[in-house]
Amino acid sequence: MLRNTDSRFGQVAILLHWSIAFIVIAEFGVGLYMTGLEYYHPLYNILPHYHESVGVVLAVLIVVRLFWSAWNIRPAPGAGVGQWEQLASFVVKTLMSTIVIGVIVFGFLLSTAEGDPLKVFDWFELPALVLRGSQEDLSVFWHYWLAWTVIALASLHTLGALKHHLIDHDETLRRMLGLGPRPENE
Numbered sequence: 001m002l003r004n005t006d007s008r009f010g011q012v013a014i015l016l017h018w019s020i021a022f023i024v025i026a027e028f029g030v031g032l033y034m035t036g037l038e039y040y041h042p043l044y045n046i047l048p049h050y051h052e053s054v055g056v057v058l059a060v061l062i063v064v065r066l067f068w069s070a071w072n073i074r075p076a077p078g079a080g081v082g083q084w085e086q087l088a089s090f091v092v093k094t095l096m097s098t099i100v101i102g103v104i105v106f107g108f109l110l111s112t113a114e115g116d117p118l119k120v121f122d123w124f125e126l127p128a129l130v131l132r133g134s135q136e137d138l139s140v141f142w143h144y145w146l147a148w149t150v151i152a153l154a155s156l157h158t159l160g161a162l163k164h165h166l167i168d169h170d171e172t173l174r175r176m177l178g179l180g181p182r183p184e185n186e
């Protein structure tokens with residue numbers, strides 16, 4: 001089933017969730033790796049191009065996910081999920097989603113700080129946005145620290161999902177994996 005129901009996520013929501021999660025983690029790893037490369041390394045110019053292009057694809061996926069969520073019902077929390085857990089999970093998810101957008105915006109401001117357009121693969125170019133002289137330094141700072149904040153929040157989010165699965169033995173993680181109800185003896 002493509003769309004969400006009142007108790008399960010549909011395939012589109014599941015695909016968007018895991019693609020966004022995978023891309024954010026991959027972007028983080030590639031970002032850290034590429035800034036440590038020396039000038040003559042064969043990937044020195046290639047990786048930033050992919051990092052930036054994939055970042056733009058990520059932005060599109062996030063927008064699609066926003067529309068998809070607005071257009072679908074949200075499955076109710078599984079039985080036994082307490083109110084404080086729902087609140088904590090809501091706060092972490094909202095912060096994470098907002099801050100990811102900040103990472104992308106500062107990444108864009110960083111890439112175009114010198115006035116060059118951003119080439120998205122070989123598909124199209126986004127025009128530069130140059131706002132102020134210190135744009136590059138400020139954007140490097142915020143891009144880096146907001147990216148770490150997203151990873152810290154994603155770790156909390158993962159720990160929460162694992163707690164549901166391994167300690168509470170409930171459906172929370174299973175339904176984001178597209179699995180059916182937990183068998184009685186699990």
Ligand code: HEM
Pocket residue numbers: 024025027028029030031032035048051052053054055056058100103104105106107108110111118140143144147
């Ligand atoms: C969630 C998505 C992203 C994550 C997690 C991420 C993460 C990172 C990290 C950790 C670094 C290394 C920073 C450092 O060591 O100084 C980096 C560098 C960089 N990122 Fe991203 N990034 C993302 C998206 C983007 C996007 C969308 C763009 C541009 C459109 C971008 C442009 C850059 C550039 C140009 C650098 C090199 C910075 C430098 O030269 O110091 N990033 N990114």
